[in-house]
Amino acid sequence: MQRRWHLALPLAALLLSACATVQPWQRGDLARNEMAFEPDPLLASYRRHVEFSKEAASGGATLSGGGCGCN
Amino acid sequence: MGRGMNNDGAKKPTAPAKPSLSALTAAALALPGLAPAQVETDLLYSRYQEADLPGERSSDGVDHPRYEIDTYLFRLAAPLGDQAVVANLTYETLSGASPWYVEPRQAGVDDTPVQVMSGASIRENRADVQLTWALPLGGIDWGVSLGYSTEDDYRATSGGIEFEYRPLGSAHSLSGGVGYSYDKIDPVRGARSLDVIEAADKDSLNAFLGVSWVLDARTVLQTAVSYGLHDGFLSDPYKRVYVVQGPTLIADSRPEERQQFTASARLRRYLAGVGAALHADYRYYRDDWQIEAHTVELSWHQALGEHWRVVPGLRWYSQSQAEFYAPYFQTPRSDGLASSDYRLSPYGALTARLDLRRALPGDWEIGIGGEWYEASADYAVSSVAVESPGLVEYLIFNFRLGTRF
Numbered sequence: 001m002q003r004r005w006h007l008a009l010p011l012a013a014l015l016l017s018a019c020a021t022v023q024p025w026q027r028g029d030l031a032r033n034e035m036a037f038e039p040d041p042l043l044a045s046y047r048r049h050v051e052f053s054k055e056a057a058s059g060g061a062t063l064s065g066g067g068c069g070c071n
Numbered sequence: 072m073g074r075g076m077n078n079d080g081a082k083k084p085t086a087p088a089k090p091s092l093s094a095l096t097a098a099a100l101a102l103p104g105l106a107p108a109q110v111e112t113d114l115l116y117s118r119y120q121e122a123d124l125p126g127e128r129s130s131d132g133v134d135h136p137r138y139e140i141d142t143y144l145f146r147l148a149a150p151l152g153d154q155a156v157v158a159n160l161t162y163e164t165l166s167g168a169s170p171w172y173v174e175p176r177q178a179g180v181d182d183t184p185v186q187v188m189s190g191a192s193i194r195e196n197r198a199d200v201q202l203t204w205a206l207p208l209g210g211i212d213w214g215v216s217l218g219y220s221t222e223d224d225y226r227a228t229s230g231g232i233e234f235e236y237r238p239l240g241s242a243h244s245l246s247g248g249v250g251y252s253y254d255k256i257d258p259v260r261g262a263r264s265l266d267v268i269e270a271a272d273k274d275s276l277n278a279f280l281g282v283s284w285v286l287d288a289r290t291v292l293q294t295a296v297s298y299g300l301h302d303g304f305l306s307d308p309y310k311r312v313y314v315v316q317g318p319t320l321i322a323d324s325r326p327e328e329r330q331q332f333t334a335s336a337r338l339r340r341y342l343a344g345v346g347a348a349l350h351a352d353y354r355y356y357r358d359d360w361q362i363e364a365h366t367v368e369l370s371w372h373q374a375l376g377e378h379w380r381v382v383p384g385l386r387w388y389s390q391s392q393a394e395f396y397a398p399y400f401q402t403p404r405s406d407g408l409a410s411s412d413y414r415l416s417p418y419g420a421l422t423a424r425l426d427l428r429r430a431l432p433g434d435w436e437i438g439i440g441g442e443w444y445e446a447s448a449d450y451a452v453s454s455v456a457v458e459s460p461g462l463v464e465y466l467i468f469n470f471r472l473g474t475r476f
Contacts (some may be wrong), residue, residue: 029289029341034348034372034380037283037293037337042113042146043426043440043469045159050119054446054463056390057364058415059333059354061281061295063250065201066220066227067273069191071138071169071309 037061082197107148107155109434113473115144121167121465130174130185135461137188138167154206161199161220168192170461172311172320173398173411184398186460189309197222211236216250227254242285248296249278258308273303277331289341299331312409313399321403323410325395331358348372356390362415364390365452370424378430386422389452398457413461419450428471438471 029035038044052058053070095139121137129135132429141164148157168188176183199220206213231250238244252275259268281295310323335354342349349371356364371382393415395408403409426440446462448455 002304002452018258029343030285030291032341032348032447034374035291035339035341037291037339039372042115042159043471046117046142046144046469047107047442050467051388054414054444054459054465055388055420056358056360056362056393057279057331057333057354057388058367059279059297059299059331059356060296060335060354061279061293061337063216063231063233063248063279064252064275064277064299065216065218065231065250066199066229066252067254067275068197068220068227069222069256070309071188 076439082387083286107157107475109149109150109475111146111148111473111475113144113146113471115142115146115469115471117142117467117469118146119465119467121463123187124170124186124461126344128186130176130187136167136190138165138169140165154204157205159199159201159203159204161197163197163199165197166194168191169309170413171309172313173460175399178315178318184457184460190277195223196300197225205440214248217344218252224259225254225256227252229253243282244283246283247278247280249276251276254303256304256308267308271304271308273301273305275302276300281391291339293337295333295335296339297331297333297335299329301329301331303327304346306410307412310410310412312411314401314403314409315399316402323412324408325393325410326360326408329358329360331356333357346374350384350394360415361394362390362392364388368451380428382428384422384424384426386424387419387450388422389419389450390417391451391453392417398459413446413459413463416459416462417451417453417455418446418448418459418462419452420444420446421450426469434475436471436473440467440469440471442469 033039048058048062049068052064053068058064119138119140119142121139124135124137124403126133143162145160146158148155171187171189173184173186175181176185197220200219201216201218203214203216212235216229216231216233218229219291229250229252231248233246233248235244235246254275255270255272259271265359277297277299279295279297281293283291283293285291305327306325307323311320312323314321333354333356335352338351340349350369352366352368354366356366357364366386366388368384368386370382373381375381393410395404395406396410396412396415398411398416401408422442422444424440424442426438428436428438430436443466445464448458
């Protein structure tokens with residue numbers, strides 16, 4: 001376990017340092033709709049529903065809601 | 072489309088959006104679909120069509136039609152001061168046949184597994200409503216959701232709380248959520264399912280935690296972990312399992328608990344030179360049914376002129392099998408568990424997608440899209456000894472119409 005922390009801490013420090021230089025006024029392109037993690041929530045939720053009903057794996061950075069009797 | 076394509080999408084590729092943190096938080100790091108600036112309405116019609124089960128994989132040697140699903144989704148998002156409400160309504164009509172059980176083509180002579188379908192065409196409807204209330208509280212954006220889904224034999228009542236914390240001026244944001252669902256199944260008895268259970272239920276809990284990082288002026292990354300716990304009736308009440316010894320058919324029987332874990336990453340990179348955004352997603356999945364899965368998704372969001380956007384995408388998925396899965400069994404397992412559901416079998420799947428959007432005058436948007444999906448042992452990350460004959464192939468066509476005011 002201690003060895004894992006030795007690996008994780010430098011990685012976290014690297015990510016933090018990599019993120020610290022962008023000022024708000026430099027972020028214009030990040031505000032574009034197509035840069036959103038989920039630019040199209042309706043289509044994304046539909047696709048998740050289809051994949052949930054056809055595959056064993058599910059889950060991620062969203063709540064899954066209720067199930068269905070999908071076959 | 073709502074947030075799928077807004078006025079930003081109509082700008083020239085190199086034109087910067089409003090250079091402010093609020094603009095950033097409105098899109099790149101925000102909870103999906105929450106906190107709209109205007110009332111957004113969005114309609115999606117989808118036609119889902121599974122390919123026929125080919126005769127060489129069916130028990131009687133002839134092709135069998137499978138599911139067709141028509142889905143209507145409507146989304147309304149409305150700001151209420153610094154709060155917002157989001158409603159998602161879904162109505163589906165399903166018809167067709169589904170895999171019932173798998174048997175050897177000719178026991179003792181030809182052990183090739185072949186699929187037996189459910190026979191008479193199934194026809195049912197599903198309606199689903201999801202309501203979300205978004206509000207800022209204590210410097211954190213919150214989303215509270217309630218949902219209800221009903222179909223002939225299945226009801227699900229769900230709720231959840233999500234949050235997103237964006238420290239002012241920071242390049243990071245933290246998001247998370249906890250959700251619960253109570254699902255009840257009342258199987259419909261048919262000519263080929265006389266011995267199904269009376270009724271059953273399950274409880275599901277899921278949670279996720281994510282961190283988003285602004286890596287540079289054109290790159291964002293989100294990493295997340297999620298956990299799911301399901302407790303109750305997790306079997307399929309209609310499916311059967313063929314046991315050679317006898318021979319006999321037994322009920323699909325799965326453990327009454329399932330724990331699921333995922334670790335995922337989503338990268339967004341804007342390429343100003345070509346006016347496009349690259350999306351790259353990866354998800355690792357593991358559960359205590361011994362299924363391990365990998366999912367990779369790539370999509371390219373290309374602006375064409377001032378009004379068009381084209382989004383091609385590819386998805387690859389691979390899973391290993393559940394420990395109690397087999398196409399069929401020689402003898403019953405000692406623990407009483409058994410399933411021949413192709414969704415618990417080892418396989419991989421490829422998806423190819425193409426979506427086209429056009430912005431119209433008056434903040435209207437219109438779009439069409441298509442998707443092809445094929446599951447096959449050939450796409451699995453590990454070699455598969457015996458492919459399930461029930462693996463699915465489908466086509467989806469969708470039509471979109473949205474506006475904001």
